[in-house]
Amino acid sequence: MKFLPSSDDERAEMLAAIGVGSLEELFGDVPAEFRTTRKPPIGRPLSEIEVRRDLGSVSARNAHARSHAHFLGAGCYHHYVPAIADQTLYREEWLSSYTPYQPEISQGTLQSIFEWQTHLAILTGMEVSNASLYEGATALVEALLMASRLAKGRHRAVLSKNIHPEYLETVRTYFGNLHFEVVEVDDGDLAGACDSQTFAVAVQSPDFFGRVRGWKEARDAAATCGAMAIGVVAEAISLALLSPPGDAGLDIACGEARSLGVPMSYGAPALGFLACRDAHKRQMPGRLAGETVDAEGRRAFCLTLSTREQHIRREKATSNICTNQGLMALASNVYLSLMGKAGLRETAVQCASKSEYLKEKIAAVPGYAIATGGPTFNEFAVRGPKPAPEIVAALAEKGILAGVPLSTWFPEREREFLVAVTEMNTKAEMDVYAAELSRIR
Amino acid sequence: MKSRDEGLIFERSRPGKTGYSLPPLDVPEKVAIPEELRRGAIDGETEVSEVDVARHFTRLSRMNLGIEDGLYPLGSCTMKHNPRINEEMARLPGFAASHPYAPESTSQGNLALMWRLERILAELTGLARVTLTPCAGAQGELAGILMIRKALEKQGNPRKYVLIPDSAHGTNPATASFAGYQVKELASNANGRLDLHVLEEAMTDDVAALMMTVPNTLGIFERRIGDIAEIVHRKGGFLYGDGANFNAFVGLATPGRMGIDVMHMNLHKTFSTPHGGGGPGAGPVAVSEKLAPHMPVPTVERREDGSFHLDADRPESIGRLRSFSSQFGVLVRALSYILSYGEEIGEVARNAVLNANYIRARLADLYHLKYDAPTMHEVVFSDKRQAEYGVHNGDIAKRLMDFGFPPPTVSFPLIVPGALMIEPTETEGKPELDIFVEAMRTIAREAREKPEIFAGAPYTTPVRRVDEVRAAKNPILRWQARR
Numbered sequence: 001m002k003f004l005p006s007s008d009d010e011r012a013e014m015l016a017a018i019g020v021g022s023l024e025e026l027f028g029d030v031p032a033e034f035r036t037t038r039k040p041p042i043g044r045p046l047s048e049i050e051v052r053r054d055l056g057s058v059s060a061r062n063a064h065a066r067s068h069a070h071f072l073g074a075g076c077y078h079h080y081v082p083a084i085a086d087q088t089l090y091r092e093e094w095l096s097s098y099t100p101y102q103p104e105i106s107q108g109t110l111q112s113i114f115e116w117q118t119h120l121a122i123l124t125g126m127e128v129s130n131a132s133l134y135e136g137a138t139a140l141v142e143a144l145l146m147a148s149r150l151a152k153g154r155h156r157a158v159l160s161k162n163i164h165p166e167y168l169e170t171v172r173t174y175f176g177n178l179h180f181e182v183v184e185v186d187d188g189d190l191a192g193a194c195d196s197q198t199f200a201v202a203v204q205s206p207d208f209f210g211r212v213r214g215w216k217e218a219r220d221a222a223a224t225c226g227a228m229a230i231g232v233v234a235e236a237i238s239l240a241l242l243s244p245p246g247d248a249g250l251d252i253a254c255g256e257a258r259s260l261g262v263p264m265s266y267g268a269p270a271l272g273f274l275a276c277r278d279a280h281k282r283q284m285p286g287r288l289a290g291e292t293v294d295a296e297g298r299r300a301f302c303l304t305l306s307t308r309e310q311h312i313r314r315e316k317a318t319s320n321i322c323t324n325q326g327l328m329a330l331a332s333n334v335y336l337s338l339m340g341k342a343g344l345r346e347t348a349v350q351c352a353s354k355s356e357y358l359k360e361k362i363a364a365v366p367g368y369a370i371a372t373g374g375p376t377f378n379e380f381a382v383r384g385p386k387p388a389p390e391i392v393a394a395l396a397e398k399g400i401l402a403g404v405p406l407s408t409w410f411p412e413r414e415r416e417f418l419v420a421v422t423e424m425n426t427k428a429e430m431d432v433y434a435a436e437l438s439r440i441r
Numbered sequence: 442m443k444s445r446d447e448g449l450i451f452e453r454s455r456p457g458k459t460g461y462s463l464p465p466l467d468v469p470e471k472v473a474i475p476e477e478l479r480r481g482a483i484d485g486e487t488e489v490s491e492v493d494v495a496r497h498f499t500r501l502s503r504m505n506l507g508i509e510d511g512l513y514p515l516g517s518c519t520m521k522h523n524p525r526i527n528e529e530m531a532r533l534p535g536f537a538a539s540h541p542y543a544p545e546s547t548s549q550g551n552l553a554l555m556w557r558l559e560r561i562l563a564e565l566t567g568l569a570r571v572t573l574t575p576c577a578g579a580q581g582e583l584a585g586i587l588m589i590r591k592a593l594e595k596q597g598n599p600r601k602y603v604l605i606p607d608s609a610h611g612t613n614p615a616t617a618s619f620a621g622y623q624v625k626e627l628a629s630n631a632n633g634r635l636d637l638h639v640l641e642e643a644m645t646d647d648v649a650a651l652m653m654t655v656p657n658t659l660g661i662f663e664r665r666i667g668d669i670a671e672i673v674h675r676k677g678g679f680l681y682g683d684g685a686n687f688n689a690f691v692g693l694a695t696p697g698r699m700g701i702d703v704m705h706m707n708l709h710k711t712f713s714t715p716h717g718g719g720g721p722g723a724g725p726v727a728v729s730e731k732l733a734p735h736m737p738v739p740t741v742e743r744r745e746d747g748s749f750h751l752d753a754d755r756p757e758s759i760g761r762l763r764s765f766s767s768q769f770g771v772l773v774r775a776l777s778y779i780l781s782y783g784e785e786i787g788e789v790a791r792n793a794v795l796n797a798n799y800i801r802a803r804l805a806d807l808y809h810l811k812y813d814a815p816t817m818h819e820v821v822f823s824d825k826r827q828a829e830y831g832v833h834n835g836d837i838a839k840r841l842m843d844f845g846f847p848p849p850t851v852s853f854p855l856i857v858p859g860a861l862m863i864e865p866t867e868t869e870g871k872p873e874l875d876i877f878v879e880a881m882r883t884i885a886r887e888a889r890e891k892p893e894i895f896a897g898a899p900y901t902t903p904v905r906r907v908d909e910v911r912a913a914k915n916p917i918l919r920w921q922a923r924r
Binding site: 002003004005006007010011013014015017018019020023026027028029030031033034035036039040041042043044045046048050051052054055056058059060061062063064065066067070072074075076078080082084086088089090091092093094095096097098099100101102103104105106107108109111112113114115117118119121122123125127128129131132134135136137138164166167169170172173174176177178179212214239240241242243244247256263264265266267268269270281287288289290291292293294295296298299300301302304305306307309310311312313314315316317319320321322323324325326327328330333334336337338339340341342343344345346347349350352353354356357375376377389392393396401404408423426427428430 | 445447449450451454458459460461463466467468469470471472473474475477478479480482483484485486487488489491494495497498499501502503504505506507508509510513515518520522523524526528529530531532533534535536537538539540541542543544546547548549550551553554561564565576577578579580582583587590610611612614615616617618619620621623624661662664666667690692693694695698699715716717718719720721722737759760761762763764765766767768769770771773776777779780781782783784785786787788789791792794795796798799801802803814815817838839842847848852853867868869870871873874897899902903904905906907908909911912913916917918919920
């Protein structure tokens with residue numbers, strides 16, 4: 001087998017050194033009744049050429065952003081990933097190194113995490129970020145759990161209904177077994193839903209329907225009852241143009257940073273983030289890289305504040321998460337470093353401008369209307385003349401992935417679909433989009 | 442590895458430099474967002490060129506040790522070679538550029554891949570179904586325990602406790618606690634195995650599950666697992682198998698037959714995904730028929746016409762654990778790896794166990810073995826004999842770096858004081874193992890002859906011993922612009 005490097009002679013020498021006659025003798029502790037008697041029905045081992053053919057033909061059955069004009073978002077956006085971001089990941093010292101528990105052989109990973117933490121703190125307007133979390137929905141869960149520790153003794157979380165529905169579902173799964181109450185309300189009712197038992201108020205901006213709401217409602221509602229204000233960001237590119245949660249006085253920012261250098265990959269692996277005020281850093285879950293010195297006084301980095309974590313605190317840990325998204329955070333660090341101050345802003349302005357263009361084009365198509373009221377960043381809901389899945393299916397036939405039907409989560413919105421526009425969309429394909437839409441009545 | 446001289450990327454920044462390029466905006470510039478909702482310039486962000494970025498990340502990379510630099514003996518973490526073909530497969534545009542909410546009729550490739558992987562994992566575990574949803578092993582644990590909770594709730598009582606042997610991973614107790622359970626720890630016996638009398642006593646009507654790692658974190662197989670399952674089942678509880686060490690017997694024996702009701706697998710360990718400096722991984726969970734209705738949403742299902750779809754409408758599900766469906770990119774890598782081995786997948790376990798036993802045989806005269814039980818895929822020594830000279834496992838770890846090796850796991854299992862947990866994995870050959878063995882033997886000699894050198898180790902790494910206490914006492918967690 002090509003990935004197993006020992007020759008038969010070497011294996012025989014090793015067995016002799018161990019003092020056994022056969023490999024099977026090493027499995028003496030596994031009772032015979034549990035042993036498999038036949039080979040698993042997976043087929044013979046495939047050569048690299050055959051693996052390539054097999055998975056190549058599987059992948060070719062998908063429509064995707066390089067085969068179709070792409071307008072899908074809803075928490076997963078198609079942004080440009082510069083060549084250097086992915087190519088950096090191919091260096092084996094990045095790709096295959098371990099979690100940096102031993103700092104002396106992990107300075108590269110540790111410094112990269114430290115830099116990513118800095119980027120995310122800057123973008124969110126917060127003071128501290130952790131080293132990344134699984135993805136957006138679980139990042140919101142961790143933010144809420146963190147808030148519950150900070151506002152000890154309280155048991156109620158107030159969440160905006162306009163947060164990504166799958167984030168809300170995830171919160172319900174986690175909190176369902178932890179004796180917390182989760183209340184989901186319209187944004188206008190946030191303050192009214194707060195009471196002395198409320199530990200957190202969370203809103204998303206731009207919200208799931210694309211509307212830029214800002215953070216004022218959450219901040220003010222939280223302030224009335226002494227709760228933590230949490231800002232959720234599902235489209236991190238928006239942070240380059242919009243007032244970030246930290247600047248608006250929120251306590252915790254969380255969400256999804258995949259837009260910053262990580263491909264869509266059918267939704268994952270993604271890149272969750274969590275940032276907060278300096279005063280709250282000891283309640284932050286997951287990994288953190290910190291600056292220190294080595295024995296010779298030179299700058300060095302290591303993981304720190306780990307006394308909050310599962311490997312030390314076991315059942316009293318702040319979270320059961322045991323990892324972060326190291327490689328994705330590296331890609332994101334490369335992306336953010338390269339795009340920098342000007343590139344991030346330019347990307348965000350292009351997203352917003354192109355989105356406005358398509359919005360106007362669609363609004364002019366008879367039978368169609370923009371269903372998201374108020375300002376939007378790069379995404380908006382469209383109401384069409386017939387059920388959205390039909391419209392989307394018809395446009396897919398024309399080489400356009402047109403949008404995400406809202407009926408998936410909101411049965412009453414059967415004629416609406418979410419349309420996202422990024423710097424990757426061209427004027428020409430938006431013109432075709434509008435023209436094709438006008439043929440569906 | 443080179444010595445450290447690389448500043449932060451922020452310190453390379455100079456006003457006016459750019460590394461990015463985008464096409465000119467081909468529509469009128471228009472930002473229709475009120476001023477009060479907008480931010481000014483992104484103060485503090487970088488202004489660097491692409492060359493700056495290329496050199497910076499290349500230099501930083503040289504301060505890391507990866508698996509292709511040599512053997513990476515981290516027990517329980519399974520640092521094996523990651524075939525490059527997997528990386529290319531995950532990056533096929535049909536996978537990497539696909540969107541989770543594209544119409545199902547246009548995502549049949551992805552859905553077929555998930556279905557196929559599920560069937561293979563079900564076959565290898567001998568269990569009915571597999572949820573591919575969890576983001577990591579630890580989230581797989583949570584999914585598994587929540588499914589148990591749901592099944593017990595359905596019977597009228599979720600119960601109160603989860604039993605966890607003292608040889609377990611730290612995530613196990615944290616997970617049980619996050620599922621709303623109290624943890625009862627079970628002491629291992631003198632052979633490093635679960636004591637059946639201790640289990641009998643602890644296994645009451647109030648216990649939801651026994652959470653057990655097989656082989657356990659000592660690298661020892663629980664040979665009486667059939668009896669263990671029976672004790673747990675007799676009281677109406679579930680046997681949770683922590684499958685972090687599945688690579689010890691994959692393809693050779695099936696957990697389902699052993700009586701395990703639910704088991705998570707760390708795809709990145711047993712199959713392969715590069716560790717990436719700490720993620721991403723994936724933690725699918727295999728379950729028995731009885732627990733299958735409670736799998737998290739969405740599941741992948743096949744229609745009568747052979748087409749696939751995601752099913753989020755499962756009334757008895759524990760609910761959703763994340764956005765979208767799965768760690769899809771990791772699933773692609775796992776399938777690519779499995780296809781390369783095919784029905785010979787058991788060779789993974791055979792060679793992993795051979796290599797661990799070889800290291801055991803070559804080092805047992807110098808390093809203490811607390812438990813005399815047969816070794817599976819990893820072997821846990823202790824520093825007992827070196828401690829006589831004042832040299833402890835942490836010192837051995839630091840010194841090993843001077844020989845070009847990352848250290849073994851030294852933080853657990855907690856039941857072996859001074860643990861040195863070594864897992865060579867199947868992708869090492871005898872010459873590499875011999876180099877590592879020689880380094881460990883030299884270190885044992887140094888401990889006897891010149892123990893004073895350990896205090897200053899490591900000597901040859903990009904930085905010398907790092908002051909972790911200072912980092913925790915006075916945390917500096919980000920770069921700040923000098924004003």
